[in-house]
Amino acid sequence: MNIEQLERRMQAESEILKRESGETGEPGQLRLAVMQGLEQGHSRERQDFPRRGVTFALAAAAVIVLLLFMVPQLQQPSPQTAQVQEVDWGELEGFKRLSQFDMEHESLESAVRHNYIQLIGKSVQSGAYRVTLDAVTADENMIIMLYSATTDDSQEVYGISSARLKESGAGSYLETGNGISGNEVVAGEENYHKYYGKRVFYLDRSKPFPERLEADFQVASVNPGKMGQPKTGTIMADMHYSPRLKISFTLNAKFKQYATRIIYPDERFTLAGHEVSLAQVELSPLLVRIRMAFSNEADKAWPVRREIFQAGMYTEMVSTVLGGQVELKSSTGFSTEAGYERLYSSNMLDDPESLELKIRTQPGEEDGVLRFELLE
Amino acid sequence: MTMTRVEMRKLTAAVPQEEGDFYELVLEHSDQLYSIAYSYLRSRHDALEAVQEATCRAWIKRNTLKHPQAFKSWLIRILIYVCIDEQRRRKRTVPAAGDPMAEAGACDNTARLEMLWVLDQVKPKYRHVLLLKYYHDMTLSEIAETFGKPEGTIKTWQHKGLKQLRAIMKDRREWYEY
Known part of the structure; x- marks a missing residue:
């Protein structure tokens, strides 16, 4: 076979290959892949840049496909929400302060309240660094991981620059969600040798519930005295990193016993003049997910998407339990092919009497509030 | 490689920093990206994941693009590296019992x-x-x-x-x- 024949063969095969690759499945899958890629990019950027000099690092929950969620999410405080009874965090007391600033606080607190927690308490050490996987909690939709890092006197913890979770069987890393972390505070002073962190990982319900997992961490640190300096964190030469520290564990099977409850409200309403429907609500111990669908195909285009989202950006999710009302904060959201979805923390373990979604179409105006009772 | 008028409008100064513009630019080339990924990975699912990962990496590295007019070729290069990584990962993975060795239809061809x-x-x-x-x-x-x-x-x-x-x-x- 000469060169020309080879070239013609390859060109002929390119046509076959194009037919074989065919359509990408459902319409819009490619667009969704690009959207999710952008979203991942934002998420990874936040992981790679530990916050400096603050008691806690807030991983911004308002990421979501960047296209729709460029304006920071503002939540109007509800005057009717009250505190439910205080929970004793026991061995996890160190995480309680951090959790109060966390978007998944309600999920974690109800999990602690109902002992829906798996204490791990495994540590691994390398040189000046020691990392502990303190605990996890999980349901079909997510895993919340609580971990801590300490250093000896030779280093001060700047942050945990990477926290990942790998499913040992599949050999693949779980999708990372938001997190929060910060130095320990003792009597009002930051302890630069101890650091707490929490990270969310999303699960795909269509895949088997994970069993063996491997968490791996990388700690960022600086020399003693540097944490108090304003420029610390901006000069790469000052930063030191631990090797990847890995901890394996088996996820308690109890977490897969709570099936996700799915409701199809099919409530239609208007945002910015476009019809939207509250298409689906998912309820699980750690997550409340609402899915909105655009009624008109034309509304899925970028400028209209943004307009619709901004019109319905201000939401509240209020759960009524025996002790009063709890606002479930929105942790994040995603654009979807059909519209968009929003994730909220959950207190389903508390068996709430009601769960109300409020969408304020005009900030601060009661007249512009759409209300949906989700547990009817 | 000449840029389309749309690309030039969006890359006026340097790399498109606005997420919306970046998204639209990637989307313009997404069909070709998918096609290239498929030729490397021979799986529709993996090709979509490769496009997703390439978009992610491109966003993170957007400030490294020196010449805005080279956006498409830069993006394709990132995609190819993603595909190479996946091919290497496949070589290290031992298939579990029952796992299909290849996407249905691919082996037949x-x-x-x-x-x-x-x-x-x-x-x-x-x-x-x-x-x-x-x-x-x-x-x-x-x-x-x-x-x-x-x-x-x-x-x-x-x-x-x-x-x-x-x-x-x-x-x-x-x-x-x-």
Whole structure:
């Protein structure tokens, strides 16, 4: 076979290959892949840049496909929400302060309240660094991981620059969600040798519930005295990193016993003049997910998407339990092919009497509030 | 590689920093990205994931793009690295019992896509050139821009790749005839 024949063969095969690759499945899958890629990019950027000099690092929950969620999410405080009874965090007391600033606080607190927690308490050490996987909690939709890092006197913890979770069987890393972390505070002073962190990982319900997992961490640190300096964190030469520290564990099977409850409200309403429907609500111990669908195909285009989202950006999710009302904060959201979805923390373990979604179409105006009772 | 008018409008100064513009630019090239990914990975699902990962990496590295007019070739290069990473990962993974070894239908096309299978035996840098030129209609100039190499180097790689391909095909014929 000469060169020309080879070239013609390859060109002929390119046509076959194009037919074989065919359509990408459902319409819009490619667009969704690009959207999710952008979203991942934002998420990874936040992981790679530990916050400096603050008691806690807030991983911004308002990421979501960047296209729709460029304006920071503002939540109007509800005057009717009250505190439910205080929970004793026991061995996890160190995480309680951090959790109060966390978007998944309600999920974690109800999990602690109902002992829906798996204490791990495994540590691994390398040189000046020691990392502990303190605990996890999980349901079909997510895993919340609580971990801590300490250093000896030779280093001060700047942050945990990477926290990942790998499913040992599949050999693949779980999708990372938001997190929060910060130095320990003792009597009002930051302890630069101890650091707490929490990270969310999303699960795909269509895949088997994970069993063996491997968490791996990388700690960022600086020399003693540097944490108090304003420029610390901006000069790469000052930063030191631990090797990847890995901890394996088996996820308690109890977490897969709570099936996700799915409701199809099919409530239609208007945002910015476009019809939207509250298409689906998912309820699980750690997550409340609402899915909105655009009624008109034309509304899925970028400028209209943004307009619709901004019109319905201000939401509240209020759960009524025996002790009063709890606002479930929105942790994040995603654009979807059909519209968009929003994730909220959950207190389903508390068996709430009601769960109300409020969408304020005009900030601060009661007249512009759409209300949906989700547990009817 | 000339830019479309849309690309120029969006890349006025440097890399598009606005997420919306970035998204639209990537989307404009997404069909070709998917097609290239599929030719490397031979799986629709994996090709979509590769496009997703390439978009993610491109966003993170957006400030490293020196010449805005090279956005497309830069993006394709990122995608190819993603595909190479996935191919390496596949080599390290032991399939579990019951796992399909390949996407349904792909194996059946071994005879029809013989050249593509044979290309796997060609030296990687030659293989990339042959794949992009003959399976994705890219010009040598575009390929050179993608890999940041002089066009003369790409021509040499094309020539050497074809020679290797010819040698492999000759060996295969002799083996079958034996």
